[in-house]
Amino acid sequence: MEPSHRKFHHPYEPYSIQLEFMQKLYKCIEDGNVSILESPTGTGKSLSLICAALTWLRDDERRRLFGDAQQNGKSLDWLEQAARRIQTEQLLETRKEMEEKLKTIRLKTVKEQNKHERAKRVKIDDIVQEDDLALDDYESDDGRSKATSSDHEFSLSTLALLEQLKPTKAIEGDEEVEDRTKVIFCSRTHSQLAQFVNELRKINLPSAVSDVDDDEEVIKHISLGSRKNLCINPKVSKLVSTTAINERCLELQKPGISQDHKCEFLPSQRFNEDKERLDSFKDNAIAQVQDIEDIASLGRRMKLCPYYASRSTIPVAEVLTLPYPLLLQKSARQALGVIVKDNVVIVDEAHNLTSAIADTMSVSMPLSHLELAHKQLMGYCQKFKNRLKGKNRVYIAQIIRLLKACISQLQAHANMTTDTTLPMNNLILNAGVDQIQPHKLVKYIQESKLVYKVEGYAVLLDQSSANSTSVSQKQLQPKGVLAEFQNLMIALMNPSPEGRFFILRGDRELVLKYSLLDPQAHFEDIVREARAVILAGGTMSPMSDYSDQLFPYLESAKLKTYSFGHIIDKDNVLVKPLAKGRSGIEFDFTWQNRQSRSMVLELATVIEKLCMVTPDGMVVFFPSYDYLAFVASIWRSGNNSPFSKISSHKKPFEESKDVNVDDLLRDYANTIAKGKGALMLAVVGGKLSEGINFSDRLGRVVICVGLPYPNIKSAEWKAKVEYIERTKYLRCREEGLSEAECKSRAQAAGREYADNATMRAVNQSIGRAIRHKNDYAAIFLVDKRYATPRIQAKLPTWLKDSMCSGQESWQETENNCAQFFASKV
Template identity: 55%
Template structure:
């Protein structure tokens, strides 16, 4: 082990499980593997990810620089040119590194001085605004006309450069040696290998950035090499936060638009060749902005900044941070970005991000499969489609004499396809009055003349012509400013929907359902593996990390089935707390010995509901401070509370609960912030509090019930999704098909067992989805080494080995064998909290 790995640059003295985590992470990256890491929240997972990955990154860079030295004793005269070139290359790399570090150090000093002197007036410039206002200018038809479109052939694209007569290898060498020109304002020549860190939201990424600021990784400069003699030059972490235009746009006329799609389209429209200079975005970097872009790059990576900080840098420089940040990508060591920007190839390409040979870390990865499905799923309402038909028809009527050639053909195709979709939805809804119905792409495209449409060509036309944006802009002007948001943004969802119409039938399904007075068509991705495969195959290593990744079998079976077994590794780490700080127990019977069976058929029993109320009353008497209860759904929680409010008649259970602790209830219309504030206030007052919440609700993920806020968490029943719904039927059938084909292909079982094995696989998949939700909920408590709490899982099924083995390892190891009666569990609770007082 190298010296830099001894503590992995951890800012504190790491716990043993943190050292184990970082060591396994380092080895996974070194060996180019896919790793799944489960480490309970509260164990310093984020810091472990940062320290393990950054230590490897700096070690790798140092080894790469060392490798440029000729081997000792290598005096082969025939290789003198290669050795000389290596020495020159090494010197160039070190000089470039020194120059960059000196610039960044100077910028840090400058920012520190400005902050100390508080010269806000010098650091904050007024945002430059465009001359005039587009809404105040008279409009003319030319603004909304699509340009002539005469070619369909993607294969006939013009060559980027003429043939030079050189061989491919010679031309590649010349390209590599060619000095950058003025036009090369986007990226420096050398791309650093980097860590690409991804999470669900920008707020979670900001938390990661705050942790990143604590870390000082080892130097990447080989020992014996001096940077800037006489100076103590710090090799800071070069971090860059990436976001969408919606996050980074500083043009007020664009940023205020109603949707992300509208912002994207308007931004591209302002860059179009031929656009008058006064109408172009004034913040967009130009070919003459090389020095300003380089300055932005240096300021972006000189400090560890989150997405808001990066936006402020752009505003101070009057330079678009969305585009200018691309210049910093090559020099960055760590990139942070939300799920959608990583998962979509088009988004990565738009940002200029490549995962080739980089390390991809996805945090909160228990959501990954759902995130992939959400990213590539889309829904349309019939009311939207009807508006789209009206808008495109009005546009075609207004410009019918000016639409020629391919433009006329494709606008007609858009109208035909929209009408086909609306007719199909009305027909399906008429035949089926209740529930979801599965339809096919063929049904959706069965309208008159649609069989002559080639969807991929139509989609390409929509992208290149910006027709949807043109039509919507024309519609806005026709309606007037007061109605500009009415019907806005209905064509871009249609354009996105067109792309999923071309997906293979076995990847997803289309569902039609009634919602209030509208009809909804929804495409749901069932098979996420191919949409993530390119990342896995291009990246050096992929790390999935989360507090509750169990059960893990779904990842190997349905996300990475194509990986060789020796390339995928899974790790489940324990908690930082001692075993005596956790009391975990399944509860099969209540105080009156009534069995807890919260299956859908039996959970409505008033006897069971009252038994649950009695259990909570007795639990609240022995558990201090805060108790959090998670129910399978909002509907069932409301049903249970209704029973407690009226039974038993002499003394309703709700009254008894409130006497023990102040009771709060999560509901869809209640503000979570206010609810948590009142809950915490009741606990601080000494009264104690009981919080009734829902698995999959706003309190089941991302909320920390540490210390007094969560001395006990109680899971009521198993929140299985509706297996009779069309979507889950389709998912389970899809899993059955995958497993059946695997059995057939690998002949791992006799043919007579293939169907039974397929059914078992779909049941496992169904249970795993349920248990991931449970594990997320009960993982809300115990957030640091000195914390302690009880976890009660109320349902007879929690005592079965099948369900128990799907719990996180740190909880499984704390549960005793055998079923305990309630009296024994209650005594255990009393003793547990007595030792903590």
């Protein structure tokens, strides 16, 4: 199938690289492939994603509705053609009626928005009583429904309720609800999704059920979120932890709860009783493109829970937007009613997808939180000891023993000087908890609502003590600690090769952490089910990690990678590796040599000279906060310090872990706006290296000092590299390669992973400067390793195309930089 529109209905005149991007994406979806697309920030990536995907979506629907007179190579007879024609005409009529209804809703909504209506506040009364927090008798102990890594986040009762509240495809007396093919779009945060929604509002598409291009059809879109994002009941949303919110929500729905205590916003569990309200919500939700806050506001206006009601819109929606975790967790997808099968999945900002998967499935808990969880659970047991019987008593005792085992392990490592791996057996065997079965404990916690009960009792105690405690005596305590521990227990159920437990040295105390090492298993089911999967980002290079870690099972023909150029002219970017300084000192910022005082002073001289020829703002990225602080301390020393020389040309600003980024950026920008030069010292992987624009005058020069390789002595890093090497070794052995060859390839895979992780962070940082077509900047890569083909090969295409070839003297570099900026005046 070829695109129906040459420009993919782009609202502006697309650049050539945007057209190429959209053509590749369209073909990927049509062919059912997995594609990784890199398009630099500032090239209109979001609009290109939307236009290509939605053009294919409408083209595909038109193809399926109208089709050809050929189906599977066989001509349709006149009866089949007539039946198809009648079906299409009926659908067209239904769609026209829907569009007219949605148009009326849009006009009404605009009028209502102009009235500045205020949502009615719901009074929070004292509905949580002490007796409500006692555990019900728990008898389920047959172990027949073991939780697995794909379904453990929600209890069986939760899933049953959600299934009951989902609109069925066949409702008595109604026609079947149409379930359209969808584009499922996800990004890291709701704020990023809100930006995507703003771009989505710019698109006008012709109707899929009409041959007339002027017949537009509104894009049917719904923003999905968790209860934490969408709950409008203040009795529930005021709770701190997500687990407590989920469990309190379900508690208010129990059959035995009095009508006064039930959630007044929840649709009736008998769907037909609330069909009219849900249909109204659905129509209002899809009448125009709305973000997650709009959906929550709609629920408040209609006094209808948007978390549950939003799933009534899913069958008719064309585009779903949701954050990473709701896509990556199978149980979350099932609970929301999101079906990946045969739909198109687009992951934006996918440069950190593997780490996002690991973060979603990893969990950590500091010692103080473990101790507080133990204290809260012991206090709860003391209060309700006469009402804890049978399985409740058995399982709570096991949870307490497991908590004590974790605490004792951290206490035993109180004097450790480096992070360490903690074998899972040490946790299980310690304190005699080897008979504990984690899957039964997790099931018990979910079914009994233990987290909500214990946290609810802790809140009651806090409220009672608050009245008798002065403000100066009050101490802020962490919330949701038992929910944190529940997540740790879930991690105990994961297959041991997938991840490891670690004891880490935190800022103030030791931390117990479970870290996922293998992201493949948690993304493979999405790839297997979806029609096509698109990973897109401004900085995806280097890309070999994705094929090695996420898609090793795919045939090469099913995985396509593309790195597109920039919309700016090549002459607007100057990229130079600097292997030596002005006086010939070699720049070698490896771990062994980066403390060299002479090299650090040489770096200061280079930056001072570049400050003299660079207008406006300059940004220098260092490998870490510690190294930036080390360099800055040397530059500040002495009477005629390097800092004083640099300050005579540009006012320096310095990022640190505790700095307020908003204030720092404001002062930096204000200095430049006043016509003074400014120098920002930042950190790769820090707050200023991602999501911050140093466009135009804010970043005329970007310098990257050294390569920010992770700490190779870190226990987590060692475990990750060992896992990669071991996996590569086993694959090579399966291919029948020799022992020596397998070991060689395994070591090469470990080095490749380290290089890729490092260069992806570098690419993300140096891409901060060029943000639009007319922008320009010079980029200097300060380290002799940047001059090697191995490292240069991992730069994005648009940077490699602007890379200066050959070694130049410092004077030539300085002259070229001056000429570059002189030509832009």
